[in-house]
Amino acid sequence: MDISNLFDKSWQADDFNDDRLGRALEKLAKSDLPGIYHGIAFEALEKEGILLDQAHFDTTSLSLQGAYETAYSEEDSLRITFGHSKERRPDLKQLMFGLGSVQGFPIFADVMDGWKHIG
Template identity: 30%
Template sequence: MDALFRADRATLMTEIVVHAVEEFDLDLNQLNNDSTTVTFTGEYARADGKPARGRPTHRIIQGHNKDFRPDLKQLLFILTTTADGAVPIFSHVDHGNTSDDTTHIRTWESLRKLTGTADFRYVADCKLCTVQNLSYIATHGGRFVTVIPATWREHAQFHTWLRSHAAPWIEVLRKANLRRKDGPADVYRGYEHPLRSAQGFRVLWYWSSQKETLDRLAREHRIEAADKALQALAARVGAPRSRLKSLEQVSAAAQKILQEKQVERFIRAEVTLLEEERF
């Protein structure tokens, strides 16, 4: 391990990749990128990012842990594979508290040097979709496919428009159901929006029959959970020792349920005051 640490690993990796590309005639027209966290148990006090034996190191530190263990330290591992056979073509490690969206420009530049061209399709998740990342790749002659985050204006505008319009979807793919042999086919439809993004990039929307089914089941589950929670709230209000004494308190509690279950679009809670005389 000590010898590997001291070795020129970048050159070694490049030679392996070039040999694999030539040996198996890999198509480098599309390269897929993703990242994950490598979780560590222990203090790792010496893994502080300071140079060791004249070589750079990385900080094993807490960050956004993708294993859902925020209590543990980590490193960020970034991997790019070919669409042709999912062959690893480039990888690197970064400090554990590195944000994913800051890794793409460096990764793309490394891939450009490795392939000898900028004319490849770079595919990554929504962490690629920042103005800085997309503008850099576009202005340097590159191409990309990514996912628009829900926080972008284009996302909200399109979903609002869909509630009152029927998008002219075009079927782009139909394939057999891999989960159930007798199940309906998986269908994908696409629609290119006539307006580009605020940065001037093409925007294409896709509809998936599988995702529609999953979304519907998730929505029904949330509505059912909210209904049970509202019924429990109603029972609490009527209890003799209830702390919910005012109309405002009950309304706030009901609204909190709708927000937590994410069903405000589907359920409206109305609280009314009924006066009852008791003798």
């Protein structure tokens, strides 16, 4: 991997170790990951000259088998629950995945609760 090209500096492979990677991952986990990704994505669109005049957004469901009987509270970030399954399996609980793209370039992605409003 061309480390100097990635970091715009002359770093050596020895400059990277498990401890540094762990600290960096901890900082990322505590940060605004969607905001960081969106910033990178929009900068890439601008650099490549891709106009943000049309975007495509879509969701899909992933059906899951199992009890998943956890008692949820308002603080829970993700609910595995029944919903309007795209696999036509109302008997199974699910999660939802969403993706937004511009000319095939992903600008938004999310994992969402399995519940989907119908109507």
